[in-house]
Amino acid sequence: MGVFATTSGSDTAGHEQVVFCQDQPTGLKAIIAIYSTALGPALGGTRFHPYASEADALRDVLELSRGMAYKNATAGLDLGGGKAVIWGDPEQVKTEALLRAYGRFVESLGGRYYTACDVGTYVPDMDIVARETRYATGRSPQAGGAGDSSILTAWGVFQGMRAAAEHRWGTTSLRDRRIGIAGLGKVGRQLTGHLIDDGASVVATDVDDRAVDWARHSYPQVDLVTDTDALIRGDLDIYAPCALGGTLNDETVPVLRAAVVAGAANNQLAHPGIEKMLAERGILYVPDYVINAGGVIQVADEATGATTPSATGRYGFDFERAKARTTGIFDTTGQILRAAEEEGVPPAVAADRLAERRMAEIGRLRTIHLR
Structure with missing residues (x-):
């Protein structure tokens, strides 16, 4: 994977990490922004959108990742804030190969960032991403996930x-x-x-x-x-x-x-x-x-459910627990x-x-x- 040129003069002040990714064989161009891990690993969705320019994609991911940090904090989650964008028209360029390349990109961050669905990405997409990374949430119930957030x-x-x-x-x-x-x-x-x-x-x-x-x-x-x-x-x-x-x-x-x-x-x-x-x-x-914040509460329960039992002692995602917290x-x-x-x-x-x-x-x- 390579890195495509960062936008000149971009403002990443306040962010812990901003990473650019390019996979030429699949056409993947993505940015992951980690605003804060003060409360835990950064969690935020992946937006797949045909931005007019790289500058627009970068501006969006910086704003969205900051918002995720504040969202997770006010929701009382032990998770930091991050976000990812894939630059392109999902109707035209989304393929299994591209999503799997993106999954490898997420995996390379070693758990600093957990991804999920957002505009332009759906539960079946997260199932594909999860074939390459342990840090994908919002998967289907059949794949051990929480489903539609x-x-x-x-x-x-x-x-x-x-x-x-x-x-x-x-x-x-x-x-x-x-x-x-x-x-x-x-x-x-x-x-x-x-x-x-x-x-x-x-x-x-x-x-x-x-x-x-x-x-x-x-x-x-x-x-x-x-x-x-x-x-x-x-x-x-x-x-x-x-x-x-x-x-x-x-x-x-x-x-x-x-x-x-x-x-x-x-x-x-x-x-x-x-x-x-x-x-x-x-x-x-x-x-x-x-x-x-209900969606992130749901995928957070999916991410942490493997180590946190529900009231019935069952491990894994628990919808009623997540709904109660969302209420x-x-x-x-x-x-x-x-x-x-x-x-x-x-x-x-x-x-x-x-x-x-x-x-x-x-x-x-x-x-x-x-x-």
């Missing part, structure tokens, strides 16, 4: 929404609340079901006609709008970004009409300062890495929203403080133990 990601988002509703409206019920979902992918579809079951009114959009068709046939009561801009400008109680990040920016925040933002997408804020704009407009923002996102969200109110800061700042405090405190304890 979107199930608990959506469950955690639903719990975070309930906590936000209690904080804003004094009730955990979402009945008769109008909730806009931007993105009907793996998580958005599961979330739609939870919301409908709770009596919410759902309006949604997706750029993929197949996702729109799914909603039209599976939940005909869902209102479908043409694009995210129409959704953001619509009359909503909660806006739920569930696709790619960056939708909360200088153009969208001033026209957003929702009282609450709570969704599954990573890196929803386009740049620092957006959290203040939301707060100034009176919009309650639930930090993305807090509310979407705790309700309490974590409430804690952060209350802290933000008491400290007079946006929820994003309160969440960052919680994560940084845990990484610093536990990181020091691990250093002392190692000495």
Whole structure:
């Protein structure tokens, strides 16, 4: 494996390690970024995406890996934060050979990084990656894994929404609340079901006609709008970004009409300062890495289950144990929203403080133990 040229002037400050990988026979170009191992080995998914440039791929993996460190810390996991991106169109270049080459790349890091599914990668892909590395999670049950992590990601988002509703409206019920979902992918579809079951009114959009068709046939009561801009400008109680990040920016925040933002997408804020704009407009923002931690809780249980028995004494992944921990996102969200109110800061700042405090405190304890 070779290394393709790093982007000139790229900012990797704060990251422990950023590794580039190229495998010419398979066409693999990947980057793994390890932000922190203060709490344990870095865990984060692999995003397979046709970035416009190497600079865009690097920028994304740096932001996502940092977010994973904060997500794992606030979720109470003994895991650090990392992320990987594979640069290319998964519809065109994803092959078994490429995924196996990527698995060898992960294995070469010796357990500093555990990978899992993300945008553009799926459970069958992790089964292939796992043929070359011990550090792949999100595998199928047939391969000894936990299966689709979107199930608990959506469950955690639903719990975070309930906590936000209690904080804003004094009730955990979402009945008769109008909730806009931007993105009907793996998580958005599961979330739609939870919301409908709770009596919410759902309006949604997706750029993929197949996702729109799914909603039209599976939940005909869902209102479908043409694009995210129409959704953001619509009359909503909660806006739920569930696709790619960056939708909360200088153009969208001033026209957003929702009282609450709570969704599954990573890196929803386009740049620092957006959290203040939301707060100034009176919009309650639930930090993305807090509310979407259900998936990483699931794959963390898969990664650690081999050495941690369940309540019944069984080793391996335990769905009920992982779901119970994911349900705790309700309490974590409430804690952060209350802290933000008491400290007079946006929820994003309160969440960052919680994560940084845990990484610093536990990181020091691990250093002392190692000495």
